[in-house]
Amino acid sequence: MGRNLMPVKKDGYSIEANERTQLLSVVLNGTFDMTAAKDLQAFFDEVGEEIRATNPRQLNIDVTSVYYLGSSCIKAFVSLTAALKATLKHPTMHVLTSPHLDWQERTFAVLARLAPEMVVVERMV
C-alpha cells in the first residue's frame, strides 16, 4: 500500500486502497452523501500524489458497493479525473460499477465524457 493512502472507516462509508505493480486499486463502500465529501476529496488528493510519485499504468476505483454518490462527492471524482488528465503520464482510470445498480453507470458516465481517452466505466459481472 502507498505510504499516504491510509484507509478511512466512518459510520456509513469506507475507503481503502491497495497497490500492486503498475496498478493502484481503490475500493469505496457505503453511502457517499455530503458528510463523506471531505474525506473522499482528501483521499483522492492523496491518490493523485501517489500516482504522480509511482506512475502506475492503471487506477481501478471499485464502486460496486456504493449505494449513493452525492453531488459533493461527484466533485471529488471530477477533480481527481481532471488532475490525472493534466499529468504527463496519466494512468487509465477504470471505474468498476455494479450490474445491480443501474444509476452507477449514468452517474459515472460523466467522467468518461470529461476524459474519454483516460476513463473507462466498466460494469462488473
Added chain:
Amino acid sequence: MNSSPPRRLRFVKVDFAPSCGCLGSLVALVSDFCRSVVDDADIIFAFRMATFELTENMVKYGCGERATLEISVNNATESPELVLTAINQASAERIKDVHERLLAAEDAEDPVAHFDKLVRDTLNSPSESRLGLGRLRAEADLVLSHTITGNTASICVKRRIFKAGTGDN
C-alpha cells in the same frame, strides 16, 4: 350512472430543522413512500437522489429554522405523477443564485450537455460543487420547476408513474 370513486390522497409532509443529522431519516421516509406507490427501482432511486440533493442544499444554503419536504402522488393528471417539493428560506443572494441555476437547468434543451458544462465549471469552484440541481434532470430524468416568493424557494421535481406499487390500493 357509473362513476369511479375518487382516489384517496397519498402524501407525506415533514417540517424539520435542516441539519446533516436528519438527512438519512428523510431519505428513508421518501424512499419508503415511493416503494409503497410505485414498483420501479429507477423511479425510486430518482426520488432518493432528489431527496438527498434538495435536502443537502437546504442544510448548506438555507437560513431559516424550518424547512419543508413533501412527497405526494398527483392523481389530477391523465397518468399519476410522483411529486417531491422542498421549501426553505435563504438569503437574498442565495435565492437569486438558486433561481438563476434552476432557470438554467429547467430551460436546458439537452440536460446532459448542461450537466457536463456544470461539471467543467465545478473545477473552478474551490468549495461548492453546484452540481446537485443539474443532475436531477440529467441523471434522474425528473421534471424540475420552482417558485420564488420573497426569500422562500419552493423546488418541485416530478415523474410519471407507470407501474403502481403494492401499496397503491
